[in-house]
Amino acid sequence: MVSLIFLALVQSLTEFLPISSSGHLLLASLSGLSHQSIGVDVALHVGTLLAVIIYFWRDIWDMMSLRNLRLMMQLFVATLPVIVLGLIIHYFHLPLLRGAIIVGICSIFFGWLLWRVDDKYPCHRKIDQMEYKDAFLIGLAQILALIPGTSRSGITMTCARWRGFKREESARFSMLLSIPTIALAGMYTTWQALEGKIELPAPTDLGVSMIAAALFGLMAIAFLMKWVQKASFFVFALYRIILGIVVIWCFW
Numbered sequence: 001m002v003s004l005i006f007l008a009l010v011q012s013l014t015e016f017l018p019i020s021s022s023g024h025l026l027l028a029s030l031s032g033l034s035h036q037s038i039g040v041d042v043a044l045h046v047g048t049l050l051a052v053i054i055y056f057w058r059d060i061w062d063m064m065s066l067r068n069l070r071l072m073m074q075l076f077v078a079t080l081p082v083i084v085l086g087l088i089i090h091y092f093h094l095p096l097l098r099g100a101i102i103v104g105i106c107s108i109f110f111g112w113l114l115w116r117v118d119d120k121y122p123c124h125r126k127i128d129q130m131e132y133k134d135a136f137l138i139g140l141a142q143i144l145a146l147i148p149g150t151s152r153s154g155i156t157m158t159c160a161r162w163r164g165f166k167r168e169e170s171a172r173f174s175m176l177l178s179i180p181t182i183a184l185a186g187m188y189t190t191w192q193a194l195e196g197k198i199e200l201p202a203p204t205d206l207g208v209s210m211i212a213a214a215l216f217g218l219m220a221i222a223f224l225m226k227w228v229q230k231a232s233f234f235v236f237a238l239y240r241i242i243l244g245i246v247v248i249w250c251f252w
Contacts, residue, residue: 018154102211111240
């Protein structure tokens with residue numbers, strides 16, 4: 001139970017903060033702190049999905065009621081690259097990069113990139129000024145998150161900042177973009193489970209993982225959205241660089 005709550009905390013905080021969820025979960029597994037089954041991974045992602053839906057329910061309601069159809073279409077365009085690449089990986093059984101050294105290198109590089117872009121580029125655009133080209137470029141950047149240590153939220157916010165969007169607007173679009181991305185990943189893994197390829201844990205474990213991830217996720221989103229209104233991404237970038245150095249030193 002403690003292990004599940006720990007995983008929920010790590011997954012939720014790192015799913016939304018730009019510090020890499022997959023990287024931290026991999027490190028937790030490699031360090032022997034916890035063991036994560038694919039079934040628990042699905043529950044954790046469902047929990048974080050619930051968190052972002054609850055927090056941004058107004059945006060979601062506007063899209064579902066077609067009052068903001070443009071934003072819905074932009075999220076669709078931004079999701080296309082990861083869908084196409086996911087199908088290619090599944091069809092051709094392409095291997096994905098893994099390992100602690102990869103996590104360390106990506107944590108350092110993409111942490112530095114987040115800081116440089118956030119510091120260099122102006123921040124004046126809002127989501128309602130977003131063009132479909134912007135959405136597609138952010139979607140292209142998102143596929144880099146398939147490499148552990150990159151951070152889905154980090155790379156999408158970096159790209160949004162590069163396109164001139166305000167920090168809070170970059171974070172908002174990144175959070176909304178997580179909805180279709182997490183949902184698709186969860187549906188794919190659930191389909192594998194229904195096909196008998198994955199053995200699901202006990203319902204109690206799934207429930208605890210989901211609820212804890214949702215609660216921690218809400219706290220992480222609220223913290224991030226408050227933070228970007230008054231401060232830069234520097235502290236997250238610094239953390240990632242230090243983390244990457246420590247990882248490489250420990251696992252080299």
